[in-house]
Amino acid sequence: MRVMESLAEQGVTVLFKxxxxxxxxxxxxxxxxxxxxPFHEDLLVRTDAASVEACLEAGLPRLRAFGLVIPETSA
Structure with missing residues (x-):
């Protein structure tokens, strides 16, 4: 998934469960x-939702607020 790769390249560890x-x-x-x-020590975003899409919908704006560059997802 392009979004996860982009986050990892920026030093962010991502987990879906x-x-x-x-x-x-x-x-x-x-x-x-x-x-x-190590690049974003204060970064911690957690979202619990009914679907993966809902998790991204809630979590990605919060990550952007930290200044991360995230490609648009396709619906």
Whole structure:
């Protein structure tokens, strides 16, 4: 995925997680976590949502606010 590659090139570690227990419960099973070391020590963005797309929709604007350059995603 181009967005994840771009973030990694800027020193950001990105993790997506699908939680089976939360999925069974119908409670925002996807998690997106982005942290930045060594270049962005204060960076930590976490979003829990119903889908990967919803995670990106919530998380990417926050990453842009940190000054990261992120390519547009296609819907």
């Amino acid at each position: 699908a939680d089976a227990e939360r999925m069974r419960e119908g409670v925002r099973p996807w998690s997106f976590v982005a942290s930045g070391s």
